[in-house]
Amino acid sequence: MALSRRHFVQTVGIGAGAALTSSVWGRGRENSVWSAFEPELQAVERGVICIASNENPVGPGQKVLGSLRTLLEGGTRPGRYSGQMGELSEAIAGHFKVKTENVLLGEGSTEILRAATQVFTSKTKALVGTIPTYEECAGYAELIGNPVRGVKLNSEFKIDLDAMLAAAKGAGLVFYCNPNNPTATYVGAKATRDFLTKLIAASPETTILIDEAYFDYVTDPDHETHVPFALEHPQVIVARTFSKAYGMAGLRQGYALGHPDTLKKLRGWTASSGTGSLNVFGMAAATVAIGQDASFTTNERKRNAAVRDFSMKWFADRGMKPTDCQANFMFVNIGTPAKAFREACRAKGVMVARDFPPFHQTHARITLGTMEEMQKAVQVFGDVLGKKSTAAA
Amino acid sequence: MSVSRRGFLQGSRSGTASHAREWLAARGHEEFVAELQQGRQGGRGMARPQLPPGVEPIRISSNENPLGPGKAAIDAILGKFPEANRYPFNSTPLDADLEILIAKLYSAKRENVVLGVGSQELLKNAARVFLSPTKHLVIPSPTYGDPAGFAQYMMKVTVKSAPVADKTLKTDLSALLPLVKGAGLVYLCNPNNPTATINSAQEIKDFIAEVKKTSPTTAILLDEAYCDYTTDPSFATAIPMALATPNVVVTRTFSKAYGMAGVRIGYALGDAATIKKMSAWRMPYNVNTFGVAAAVASLKDPAHIKEESARNKAVREFTIKALADMGYHSTESQTNFIFTDIGKTMTAAQFRDACAAKGVMVGRDFPPMEKQWARISLGTMEEMQKATEVFRSVLKTATTTTSGKGQ
Numbered sequence: 001m002a003l004s005r006r007h008f009v010q011t012v013g014i015g016a017g018a019a020l021t022s023s024v025w026g027r028g029r030e031n032s033v034w035s036a037f038e039p040e041l042q043a044v045e046r047g048v049i050c051i052a053s054n055e056n057p058v059g060p061g062q063k064v065l066g067s068l069r070t071l072l073e074g075g076t077r078p079g080r081y082s083g084q085m086g087e088l089s090e091a092i093a094g095h096f097k098v099k100t101e102n103v104l105l106g107e108g109s110t111e112i113l114r115a116a117t118q119v120f121t122s123k124t125k126a127l128v129g130t131i132p133t134y135e136e137c138a139g140y141a142e143l144i145g146n147p148v149r150g151v152k153l154n155s156e157f158k159i160d161l162d163a164m165l166a167a168a169k170g171a172g173l174v175f176y177c178n179p180n181n182p183t184a185t186y187v188g189a190k191a192t193r194d195f196l197t198k199l200i201a202a203s204p205e206t207t208i209l210i211d212e213a214y215f216d217y218v219t220d221p222d223h224e225t226h227v228p229f230a231l232e233h234p235q236v237i238v239a240r241t242f243s244k245a246y247g248m249a250g251l252r253q254g255y256a257l258g259h260p261d262t263l264k265k266l267r268g269w270t271a272s273s274g275t276g277s278l279n280v281f282g283m284a285a286a287t288v289a290i291g292q293d294a295s296f297t298t299n300e301r302k303r304n305a306a307v308r309d310f311s312m313k314w315f316a317d318r319g320m321k322p323t324d325c326q327a328n329f330m331f332v333n334i335g336t337p338a339k340a341f342r343e344a345c346r347a348k349g350v351m352v353a354r355d356f357p358p359f360h361q362t363h364a365r366i367t368l369g370t371m372e373e374m375q376k377a378v379q380v381f382g383d384v385l386g387k388k389s390t391a392a393a
Numbered sequence: 394m395s396v397s398r399r400g401f402l403q404g405s406r407s408g409t410a411s412h413a414r415e416w417l418a419a420r421g422h423e424e425f426v427a428e429l430q431q432g433r434q435g436g437r438g439m440a441r442p443q444l445p446p447g448v449e450p451i452r453i454s455s456n457e458n459p460l461g462p463g464k465a466a467i468d469a470i471l472g473k474f475p476e477a478n479r480y481p482f483n484s485t486p487l488d489a490d491l492e493i494l495i496a497k498l499y500s501a502k503r504e505n506v507v508l509g510v511g512s513q514e515l516l517k518n519a520a521r522v523f524l525s526p527t528k529h530l531v532i533p534s535p536t537y538g539d540p541a542g543f544a545q546y547m548m549k550v551t552v553k554s555a556p557v558a559d560k561t562l563k564t565d566l567s568a569l570l571p572l573v574k575g576a577g578l579v580y581l582c583n584p585n586n587p588t589a590t591i592n593s594a595q596e597i598k599d600f601i602a603e604v605k606k607t608s609p610t611t612a613i614l615l616d617e618a619y620c621d622y623t624t625d626p627s628f629a630t631a632i633p634m635a636l637a638t639p640n641v642v643v644t645r646t647f648s649k650a651y652g653m654a655g656v657r658i659g660y661a662l663g664d665a666a667t668i669k670k671m672s673a674w675r676m677p678y679n680v681n682t683f684g685v686a687a688a689v690a691s692l693k694d695p696a697h698i699k700e701e702s703a704r705n706k707a708v709r710e711f712t713i714k715a716l717a718d719m720g721y722h723s724t725e726s727q728t729n730f731i732f733t734d735i736g737k738t739m740t741a742a743q744f745r746d747a748c749a750a751k752g753v754m755v756g757r758d759f760p761p762m763e764k765q766w767a768r769i770s771l772g773t774m775e776e777m778q779k780a781t782e783v784f785r786s787v788l789k790t791a792t793t794t795t796s797g798k799g800q
Contacts, residue, residue: 252680
């Protein structure tokens, strides 16, 4: 299966010139980096518990799928897909009570991250982000040959705001993933707002991309979206996705919210502009999804929180400390290399995530599946880690 | 803008037949895009023509398959619903499975294939790989505009073009040759949009050989979006050549004969080293899982494409003959659209407006040919029977009420 691993092989080739950063950041891409460690990886087999990719295990829900089915079966006509871009933008704008000029659609938030990196970094204006974080921006910056500056997380695996502020001065783009992937930690709303204010004052030319992919999963009481802040400050962009709480990772829909002048700069680099378009399923599904009342995300957050509490407790009871989880995945100190853990779990029908340097010798990222899946998964974890499957007395 | 589009959508909302198919085929997209582009360019009298209120338009402006995908594709999509939450690298089939299937079709390996969000992503990525401010793009004029637009506006790349041949409007490969020295990339759309013509397999082969001789580092991209509609035996896909020749790439799409413009899947083939360079720019998880499933199902249903090509050919012959009977010559079309010389009577803009007033939407302007040539996509036979009646009355009225061009 060597051929199918080509993405990673290429990736390594590209990263070679920037070995220092790429060794720490990895080169983006859940799948390609994954592939390097799991060369036998195939589609998720029936019966395998896939808790590797931070997907919502429940999916988008009947309302969304029902509407898609209606469209496919020819009940109502959804209009032309070009028109759908307008409808989806209007639905998102309505949800956030903003104007459509504050919305930019993308093929997943990936495309938003790439566009921002393309536009706001240069040979002399670096990308700044934490180590580790979601790697797409760093990977793309390397691809286009622009410098990347990594900032270590603090002892709680959260963004170290002072270090970030220092590193961000004069940078082109700061990637601020909050909650952070893969560490699942969240910086509270007030601290983030203070950070943004300070950074804008200290380095007004720097753009800050806040990735709120996991925002709907946050239960920390000190949380709020930074969309209103982005609307007021051209330096700030918020990226969102339908791949996480909305359960539509397969349909590739994401978007940015921000100041129209800032989004205008990104438009040419996204498929939703010019001669491009997004796929019709994704747009139709996303339009229905975001039009649902708040109970959809509230229920999904509650469902996830219950699974999280169960799973965190299982590890904590056995002396393995997860970080403060504010997402639909955990980052757990299993005290042993992630690779061996992953391979052993895989042999028992449970897929957990790839390595996340520099913590791959001790930490594993585990996505939260359904309660039923996690109840089965912890049995496997217990076997693999040599821990009792019932809590220590 | 949203008001006028709304109005247009409502006007088209009354139909009942094959909604899903039309939705997936996404007819009208290109035309919408044209509107955007015109807006961006400050408008040159090319705003969307006005349709009469309440009319269900015949939309033959965007080169999409009027019937949409086959049943196999739609069934495959419905079967994917339980996996909407999975990334394409966790779903069944995997995006990789589609690459493997495509490779098998052309006796190639997976390393010879890369998927794109439509062929558009691939065209852009080819630009990223092969072009730079010091390595120019070579195109025939007119041709599909995306590569040149992206190169010029997003990458500050110089674009050099040579006009298509005088009478046939075939891409003039000999006129392109003097432009290739030092070029990063030559873009050839074969069959060509908007002229509908092809270059034969032999001509392409000779051209590639000449380019390699004149400018060995220059890459050649053959966009074969419309290849499934060719019926001239002198046409052949350049895929075998691409597989065997470094820096020769062929792109394909599911947006045309496969009827899935709304699904956004295309692919490129080439030798392993070339595809490796292209793949480096591929956006991670770029293709949607429903589209992957639909594409796999369609490739396993080649009879559907044969039928679609035969259906299109009959419509093409009918339409070309109807216009010829009115005294208007079309190029030798090998596609699902025709390019017709209406210059003795009116410009493309006048033709478009006059047809729209009677509920028929035809193609946008294609500079530098817009004073003389109109592009008409081929709808269903029934649509074209109605449309040709409209053409007859529009062209006749113009001839009798005005002498020559202009109103």
